[in-house]
Amino acid sequence: MKKSIGFSLARMRRVDILMGVLAVAYAFFWLVNLEISRSAEILLLLSFLFSWVGESDRATKYSWIFLLLVAFVVLQISVHQFSVARFPADDSITSERHYTKLFLCLMIAWWVKGSSSRALTILIATLAGFWVSLIWQGDWQSWWAGVQGKRVDFDYHNAQHTSVYFGWALIAALTWLGHLVSSHGRAWQLSLSVLLSLVALVGVIVTQTRGVWLALAVVFVLIAPYLCYRLFRVHHGKATKPRTLFVMVAIVMAFLAFGATQFDRLIEKRLDKEASVMQTAAELDWDSIPYSSIGIRLHTWRYALEKIAERPLTGWGADSRKYLIDEGPFPQAIRDRFGHFHNSYIEITLAYGLIGLTILGILCGAMWEGVRQAYKRGHRYLATGLACSFVFFAIANLTESYFIFRTGIYFVTIVGGCALSFYLFRPHVKGTEIASPDAELVDHGQGES
Template sequence: MRFSNIWERDPAWKSPDILWWSGVLTLVLYAGFAVLMPSVGSPAETLCALLGLGAVLAYGRNIRNSGPLWLLLAALVVQTISWSLAVSHHPEWAASNPKLDRLAKLFIFIAIAWFLGGSTRNTLLIWGLAFIGWLIATLAFGNGLEEWQAGLQGKRADLGYRNAQHGSMLFGAALLGLIVFTPRFSRVQGRFVPWRITVSLVLIGICLTGISIGQTRAVWLGLTLALPLAVALWLIRALLRTKHNPAHLARQLMIVVIGLLMVLLAVSILFQGTFKHRLSQESPVVEKIIEGDVSAIPYSSIGIRIHSWRAALEWIEERPLVGWGSEGRGLVMDHTPWLPTEIKERFGHLHNYFLEVWVAYGLLGICVIAALAFWVGRGTWLAWKGGVIPNDLALFAVAFFVYWLTVNQFESYSSFSSGVYVHNIVLGGIVTHIWRWQLESGKRVFKHRWSR
């Protein structure tokens, strides 16, 4: 079977065949090997970004004027402004160049969205490939199955990848996708297929285990907020669609409830001790917060975060609009006098991506990130209303937004390659549908005078 029979190509995405298929190949390599084999995935990422951006600018006649391209330009300008002012204000701390990739790398999704060609099938193929690559990596890195066994015995396992927090984050994103897309995967011609359901349940179980042995409370919190929201939205949609068929709705509700109960029962039995231990570890921090004595908070896991946030806010207060330049987070950790030396030596980031952006690029940088989130959110809504984004993909987009917003409050995932990878792979799949809606409807997410 030829790959061109698997990968859909819409004629509206006009570009030379050599450019198109070269870009698709780099995207496949990036999705499959960014985590598993960075020596392959990293060059593929760079090449995909260059080919995709070039293709959009050269051939994306109705796309190159859309929000992400303007926001990429804004990100480059903001970083340049911040660096220029840093050089004039504190040259001894300023970087030798603006390091434009710090925000620009969050826009690699532009290339991914182009080569996905507005296709839901292509999007799910890439997301599935990314998940498979990560699963294989958990067996190939570190001690492989021994890491999993140690985790099941109560040890916090990082599965050989960076640290436990990043592994948990990847499993959390995968879990959201599996739960949302299991009904699609499990049905063939409208009927549920038992072996497909079994495969989905096994993969969901693996993700839950990975999340549990990673022992990352931010991921637990993110899922606690995202999954109930997804279920609530699904129920509302189900009620609207089946209001004239209560028996069908009852069957759907029964399946959902039984599935959730089984999952909760299994997790509570296997990891009850782990959850109790991790959640009770920070009781001294909670006590100090209740007392209002923030400066006396011990430097535990959460305590370190709170102190780094305090330090960041002090630096933000001095330069709130333009920040301190690309080295901002390092300046906070290295030059805040009251932070202990041990903490300065162990950590070079602030455990909060949005504070990192604010320290580095001020409110200008925050506005770029917020504008991107707003454009994607509004675009997703319009494309869903227009019938371009399927219900399950739109549901995943909402759940992922809540999850991603939450976990990045407690760890700077978007500052690391793992977070950049997840951010771009997911946004690429969403934005490609928004662009398809724009092409089919002739409308834009926001109207502005440059688009007339």
């Protein structure tokens, strides 16, 4: 990097190192200690701004991606005026900042710079933070209660959020396992990946979140063909050994047998619980739909769509969901208990209309293109893990409003930031890491997440 606006190469390198330390701290402490993570977030943002000012490559510095942030902030300012006037008790600054934080993915992308090693570093730090927090605040009583059929949340926000953590950890562990099997990883690595996969699988089951189960089912339908292709293809000129195939089949059979024997009744009970509600909903008999788990969602979604139709372009404001529910035709118990609509896409459209949804959709489109760029440049297991994570989170958000909570912010910032970096720092951009077409992690001591 050349000198730019008085910033020396040595100083920019020191800023880059500082950003790396802060990014890892931000990612690792997201569930371990939120105050540390938030402190790292502020310092990381300042470091990012310093680095952006000193960037000499104008194509990267003035990428159109940054205009999305400007457009979104302008939209927020305009909607804020309406929201304050419409809801006199509105205190939307915090909620508005929450939506703006989705663009923190830019600072992560800026540090990752299209490097698979940096992306893996921050992804592993994030997942390690989850596992450490689980060990720290989880206990055997919760696990035992979950195995016995009780829905548990391990003292996180609620069971739905805990289930998403386990679901993402399961995707990461299985992606790592697939890489290790195809590249003949060490025994301890295979053992660790299998253990993490098994614990995450049990965690997904005992948190009993149907939306997460659906999301994982779709992901595995998409990921299984690719992993089978990787497993059976010729690797470094040698066909996959029968022993490797046996190990993989044995692992899959063990997972299926474990789930079938230990949790079949729990899963069947959870899936059947709302079957009658779904049948009533299919008949469009709204008066007969009870306010059960799915029934609450259906009733509130119907009402939300009516409110969206009233202000389709710019929405009602970031904090309007609470007041709109209070004004809705719901029993008082529902008004007192719920302050959101259990669907992130409805939440975003209610808050900022189709314009806001489009802006964030374009940002996500750039992230998806980043995943494709990573795959093209040879980081295929990393790209597969990112793609599966995106599909998983996108489906999970159909039945829960993760985007308006910390879970959504950190997912978009970290996973989305890693993906976005491969778009923002494409091969023609200086400092971009370019791998060979078949390159993966050469050192078996590392694993993709």
